[in-house]
Amino acid sequence: MRRFRRLYYDIFSRIYDRFVALHSHDRLDSARGFLTALVPAEEGGVVLDLCTGTGTLLPYMQAKVGEQGRVVGVDFSAGMLRKAREKTSRLRNVSLVEAEAERLPFEDESFDAVTCSHAFYELKGLSRERALGEIVRVLKPNGAFLMMEHEIPLSPVTKALFYVRLLLAGSGHAFAFLKQELSLLGGYFASVEKVAAPGGRSKVVICRKRCA
Numbered sequence: 102m103r104r105f106r107r108l109y110y111d112i113f114s115r116i117y118d119r120f121v122a123l124h125s126h127d128r129l130d131s132a133r134g135f136l137t138a139l140v141p142a143e144e145g146g147v148v149l150d151l152c153t154g155t156g157t158l159l160p161y162m163q164a165k166v167g168e169q170g171r172v173v174g175v176d177f178s179a180g181m182l183r184k185a186r187e188k189t190s191r192l193r194n195v196s197l198v199e200a201e202a203e204r205l206p207f208e209d210e211s212f213d214a215v216t217c218s219h220a221f222y223e224l225k226g227l228s229r230e231r232a233l234g235e236i237v238r239v240l241k242p243n244g245a246f247l248m249m250e251h252e253i254p255l256s257p258v259t260k261a262l263f264y265v266r267l268l269l270a271g272s273g274h275a276f277a278f279l280k281q282e283l284s285l286l287g288g289y290f291a292s293v294e295k296v297a298a299p300g301g302r303s304k305v306v307i308c309r310k311r312c313a
């Protein structure tokens with residue numbers, strides 16, 4: 102199943118940025134700026150962007166941590182990473198790693214923050230549990246995981262369309278996750294707080310790691 106998902110993203114990577122631009126206009130751009138402002142990393146900090154896709158978030162994070170910092174983008178799709186490489190080739194302190202969220206090839210407590218934008222809802226069951234365990238493991242004490250996801254629409258019609266869109270993308274299970282994400286994430290972190298992103302279509306869930 103995971104192999105098909107990876108293949109799906111390898112193919113989708115060819116039009117992914119154009120597809121996102123078409124249906125989000127510049128809404129996602131301001132949501133990404135909003136997410137970046139919430140990331141608790143300073144100049145010189147180290148940030149991991151999980152399921153980075155075509156790496157759109159990476160230049161934002163690089164600007165945040167500056168020349169002395171380090172940003173790592175992880176994704177399991179070689180096609181997506183190829184696009185991310187085109188975007189970040191001039192950024193010296195940004196690196197890309199092909200890996201699964203469930204098995205991160207990093208040392209314990211190596212990141213100030215882990216971000217994941219519009220991707221975590223895709224993980225389910227054991228895969229989600231493993232990824233959360235890995236995020237907690239690689240975060241420094243007091244570090245934070247920031248998950249940006251779609252907000253479930255309030256209007257019944259838009260909500261139904263949103264559900265159909267998830268089903269078509271093979272992520273029907275995500276609907277249940279998005280309804281109970283706070284309690285689920287609360288099992289792994291010391292505190293979990295939800296903040297609405299500008300425009301109201303996305304939200305950021307800020308999860309703080311327990312102190313050592």
Ligand SMILES: C[S@@+](CC[C@H](N)C(=O)[O-])C[C@H]1O[C@@H](n2cnc3c(N)ncnc32)[C@H](O)[C@@H]1O
Pocket residue numbers: 107110151152153154155156157175176177178181200201202203217218219220223224
């Ligand atoms: C909807 S895209 C989001 C990409 C990017 N974060 C963004 O906001 O545009 C989901 C990404 O998650 C990646 N992905 C899904 N499951 C993964 C897993 N188990 N491990 C690593 N990457 C995964 C896919 O390859 C894809 O690039």
